[in-house]
Amino acid sequence: MYWFHFSSDLLMPLFSLIGLLLIYLGFRTIRRHRYRKRHWVRTKGQIVDAHIEVDIDVVPFDRDDPVDTSYTRRLKVRFYTASGEAV
DSSP: OOSOOTTOTTHHHHHHHHHHHHHHHHHHHHHHHHHHHHHSOOOOEEEEEEEEEEEEEEOTTOSSOOEEEEEEEEEEEEEBOTTSOBO
16 A cells, blocks of 8 residues: 555645745745845846847657757846946
8 A cells, every 4th residue: 555645644734834835935035026126226228239049959750849949048238337337
Protein backbone atom coordinates (compact mmCIF):
# COMPACT_ATOMS: atom_id res chain seq x y z
CA MET A 1 0.00 0.00 0.00
CA TYR A 2 1.23 3.49 -0.83
CA TRP A 3 2.07 5.94 1.96
CA PHE A 4 0.21 8.72 0.15
CA HIS A 5 -3.21 8.69 -1.46
CA PHE A 6 -5.92 11.29 -2.01
CA SER A 7 -7.66 10.62 1.29
CA SER A 8 -4.40 10.93 3.22
CA ASP A 9 -4.29 12.82 6.52
CA LEU A 10 -1.21 14.68 5.22
CA LEU A 11 -3.09 16.29 2.34
CA MET A 12 -4.97 19.00 4.28
CA PRO A 13 -1.93 20.25 6.26
CA LEU A 14 0.18 20.20 3.10
CA PHE A 15 -2.29 22.34 1.15
CA SER A 16 -2.74 24.62 4.16
CA LEU A 17 1.02 25.23 4.34
CA ILE A 18 1.18 25.87 0.60
CA GLY A 19 -1.70 28.34 0.89
CA LEU A 20 -0.06 30.18 3.79
CA LEU A 21 3.20 30.33 1.84
CA LEU A 22 1.43 31.84 -1.18
CA ILE A 23 -0.34 34.42 1.01
CA TYR A 24 3.00 35.37 2.60
CA LEU A 25 4.68 35.73 -0.80
CA GLY A 26 1.79 37.88 -2.04
CA PHE A 27 2.01 40.26 0.93
CA ARG A 28 5.78 40.45 0.57
CA THR A 29 5.46 41.33 -3.11
CA ILE A 30 2.92 44.05 -2.34
CA ARG A 31 5.16 45.53 0.40
CA ARG A 32 8.16 45.63 -1.95
CA HIS A 33 6.12 47.30 -4.66
CA ARG A 34 4.80 49.95 -2.26
CA TYR A 35 8.32 50.65 -0.92
CA ARG A 36 9.72 51.06 -4.42
CA LYS A 37 6.84 53.30 -5.44
CA ARG A 38 7.43 55.60 -2.45
CA HIS A 39 11.23 55.76 -2.34
CA TRP A 40 12.56 55.23 -5.85
CA VAL A 41 12.92 58.19 -8.18
CA ARG A 42 11.15 58.09 -11.53
CA THR A 43 12.99 59.32 -14.58
CA LYS A 44 12.40 59.35 -18.29
CA GLY A 45 14.75 57.63 -20.67
CA GLN A 46 15.47 57.69 -24.36
CA ILE A 47 16.22 54.57 -26.42
CA VAL A 48 19.48 55.25 -28.26
CA ASP A 49 20.07 51.82 -29.79
CA ALA A 50 17.99 48.69 -30.43
CA HIS A 51 19.12 45.25 -31.55
CA ILE A 52 17.09 42.10 -32.20
CA GLU A 53 18.90 38.76 -32.32
CA VAL A 54 17.09 35.82 -33.93
CA ASP A 55 18.15 32.26 -33.10
CA ILE A 56 16.62 29.55 -35.28
CA ASP A 57 17.09 25.96 -34.16
CA VAL A 58 16.04 23.42 -36.78
CA VAL A 59 15.39 19.93 -35.42
CA PRO A 60 15.12 17.53 -38.37
CA PHE A 61 13.51 14.60 -36.53
CA ASP A 62 10.80 16.47 -34.65
CA ARG A 63 7.75 16.45 -36.91
CA ASP A 64 5.46 18.39 -34.53
CA ASP A 65 7.62 21.52 -34.20
CA PRO A 66 10.44 21.43 -36.76
CA VAL A 67 11.65 24.98 -36.13
CA ASP A 68 12.29 26.52 -32.71
CA THR A 69 12.84 30.26 -32.97
CA SER A 70 13.83 32.55 -30.12
CA TYR A 71 14.20 36.31 -30.16
CA THR A 72 16.46 38.40 -27.95
CA ARG A 73 15.83 42.14 -27.81
CA ARG A 74 18.53 44.43 -26.50
CA LEU A 75 17.91 48.09 -25.87
CA LYS A 76 20.33 50.83 -24.85
CA VAL A 77 18.57 53.49 -22.83
CA ARG A 78 19.97 56.88 -21.86
CA PHE A 79 18.53 58.46 -18.74
CA TYR A 80 19.54 61.11 -16.24
CA THR A 81 20.07 60.71 -12.50
CA ALA A 82 18.74 63.14 -9.89
CA SER A 83 22.08 65.01 -10.04
CA GLY A 84 21.78 65.43 -13.83
CA GLU A 85 24.39 62.85 -14.79
CA ALA A 86 23.68 60.96 -18.03
CA VAL A 87 23.74 57.18 -17.71
